Amino acid sequence: MPVRPRVVVIGSGFGGLAAVGVLAGTGVDVVVVDRDNYHGFWPLLYQVATAGLGPDDIAAPIRAIHAGKPNVEVRMGLVCGIDPPARQVELTGGERLAYDYLIVAAGSSSADFGIPGVHRHAYTLKTLPDAVRLRNHVLSMFERAENNAVDGHPGAADLTTVVVGGGSTGVEMAGALSELISHNLAGEYRHLDVGRARVVLVEMTDTLLPGYSRRSQDAAVATLRQKGVEMRFATSLASVEPDGVTLKGGERIQAATVVWTAGVKANPLVGCLPGAKEKGGRTPVADDLSVPGHPEVFVIGDAAATRDRRGELLPQVAQVAIQGGRHAARQILRRQEGRPARAFRYRDHGTMATIGRRAAVAELPGGVTFAGTFGWLAWLAVHLVFLVGFRNRAVVLLNWAWNYLTWDRASRVILPEGTGPETTGPPAAHPG
Ligand SMILES: Cc1cc2nc3c(=O)[nH]c(=O)nc-3n(C[C@H](O)[C@H](O)[C@H](O)COP(=O)(O)OP(=O)(O)OC[C@H]3O[C@@H](n4cnc5c(N)ncnc54)[C@H](O)[C@@H]3O)c2cc1C
Known part of the structure; x- marks a missing residue:
């Protein structure tokens, strides 16, 4: 039996989810790694913060989304390193996952521009x-x-x-x-x-x-x-x-x-990839969204400095991530078929x-x-x-x-915070 290539997807946000949607049911094996066990719909986050919706309403369990896709495996874990020469990603705890192709869809975090406090x-x-x-x-x-x-x-x-x-x-x-x-x-x-x-x-x-x-x-x-x-x-x-x-x-x-x-800055994980970073720490990508010098590594969404036909930097919005995720996945399938990669064309909706x-x-x-x-x-x-x-x-x-x-905003429960067994609140801030 021919060996099936393994695609590791870091992140199950807008970009990662779209990429896996294309790869499900194809001739590759997919491992999706996310630090959380859910896919979050960030455009409605402010409604959770203002008690209009509950946290569960805008999140969907990643395992449930991919149940019934035999070639998709889900791992909950924080990726702390990428080693392009060895073709491996490292999780906190030391575990390493080998890949033939990698899609980095790890999003962004807040940037404080060095303003005190x-x-x-x-x-x-x-x-x-x-x-x-x-x-x-x-x-x-x-x-x-x-x-x-x-x-x-x-x-x-x-x-x-x-x-x-x-x-x-x-x-x-x-x-x-x-x-x-x-x-x-x-x-x-x-x-x-x-x-x-x-x-x-x-x-x-x-x-x-x-x-x-x-x-x-x-x-x-x-x-x-x-x-x-x-x-x-x-x-x-x-x-x-x-x-x-x-x-x-x-x-x-x-x-x-x-x-x-x-302020927003690219996920610091892209610091593990070669190449000088662009505005907001975003990593430069070739026109097929792969990392220059590493055609097997793709970066999409908020973490990438993706450009339109005129060379303008695309905004860090959901559609750029979704279309980028689908495009990267399609290029992997094209490579497997021995066909050349295509340039990414963003459609502004x-x-x-x-x-x-x-x-x-x-x-x-x-x-x-x-x-x-x-x-x-x-x-x-x-x-x-x-x-x-x-x-x-x-x-x-x-x-x-x-x-x-x-006019009712019903989700007004004040939840205790903390991570220990003595509390039931949400976990502390993400390290990454
Ligand atoms: C409050 C808010 C409102 C927004 N409103 C809009 C809007 O109205 N319209 C719009 O188009 N865009 C909006 N955006 C922007 C949009 O959400 C992002 O552009 C989009 O989510 C980027 O997709 P992504 O796949 O790159 O990253 P994300 O969707 O953020 O996904 C990144 C995923 O990677 C995971 N991850 C991160 N680091 C690691 C790690 N080290 N190891 C493992 N997993 C990791 C995260 O848990 C997450 O699941 C909003 C964003 C925010 C925060």
């Missing part, structure tokens, strides 16, 4: 534990403020959140948080003047949603302003302290919660961001834009279609319908 005091939003931690913290701060108010010492800072970064995650986070506060928390605290709660969004450019049309940007600013979100433009953080932030111009904002959505209830902006290729209710409905439909798992789609749809009719 971000790493220590700000909440990031890149993983499910991040979202649960942030939700816990915001709700706990309201509880603390209520207790202080009972004692006659209301603390306005406890009710203040600074969101840093006016990209889609920052806008979605600020919009949803202001709705949570004004429509849910406002009616539930007897001693607290929740009207004093502030959501302040800080953006270094002069508007929101960089990369969108001016019309969409203006719509986002107007909608957030209407929701009571304060905005500071053309300024950035000088530092984050335990009790707030200091802006470059000297303004100090006292806040118990700082959410950092401003457009981009969208939601700003809150019945408010979203959607931009399609060819300059077609939607805003308001229509944009919001388009956003709901697209996110439901791409969410993995029938159960998740059904639960999310039900949650959204319930929330729309009642």
Whole structure:
């Protein structure tokens, strides 16, 4: 019997999942390694952080996704090294997995740009534990403020959140948080003047949603302003302290919660691959998405510096990862058939961001834009279609319908944190 080549896929996010989808049922053996046992749908992470959805609603177990695919094996483990000359990846604990082909789809993590205090005091939003931690913290701060108010010492800072970064995650986070506060928390605290709660969004450019049309940007600013979100433009953080932030111009904002959505860097794992790294630590790839000098190694998604036909760096978004994953997998199958590799061509299907209830902006290729209710409905439909798992789609749809009719944000359980047997909370931050 001919030996079947082994493809190791690091990461089961958008890119890794798409790659395995192509390789399932073919003549190669696939081993998918992920540090988590689930595939996470990050575009809805802010809804977990703002109590609109529960963590399980936006995650699907990787084993369940690949059950029934005989040539796909799933391993839960943290990859800590790649050894291209030996064609092996190393897991923490020392185990090594040999590969004939490797697809690196390990995504990205938050970058703090060296700003003092971000790493220590700000909440990031890149993983499910991040979202649960942030939700816990915001709700706990309201509880603390209520207790202080009972004692006659209301603390306005406890009710203040600074969101840093006016990209889609920052806008979605600020919009949803202001709705949570004004429509849910406002009616539930007897001693607290929740009207004093502030959501302040800080953006270094002069508007929101960089990369969108001016019309969409203006719509986002107007909608957030209407929701009571304060905005500071053309300024950035000088530092984050335990009790707030200091802006470059000297303004100090006292806040118990700082959410950092401003920076992304490629997963440090790509440091194991040869070649000088590009902006944000992304690894350069050839036009077929393989690593120059290593045609058996492909890097896709957020970790790769993928370019379009004009040589422009593609954004770190889900569609780039999905299309890249499918392309890399197809090139492996072509190589197996002795056919030459093809260049990757990205198809832009457009981009969208939601700003809150019945408010979203959607931009399609060819300059077609939607805003308001229509944009919001388009956003709901697209996110439901791409969410993995029938159960998740059904639960999310039900949650959204319930929330729309009642304004209720039901996932407001404050979970204890920790990893020991004495607690049941989410695990500590990922090392990688
Ligand atoms: C809050 C948020 C909102 C977003 N909203 C949008 C949006 O609205 N639209 C859009 O298009 N894009 C959005 N994005 C970006 C989009 O999610 C990413 O571009 C996309 O996930 C990249 O896919 P990927 O496969 O490269 O990485 P990911 O999908 O992040 O997958 C990486 C996988 O690798 C695993 N992994 C990482 N390191 C290791 C390791 N060392 N060992 C083993 N496994 C590892 C991770 O557990 C994860 O499963 C958003 C991202 C975030 C964080």
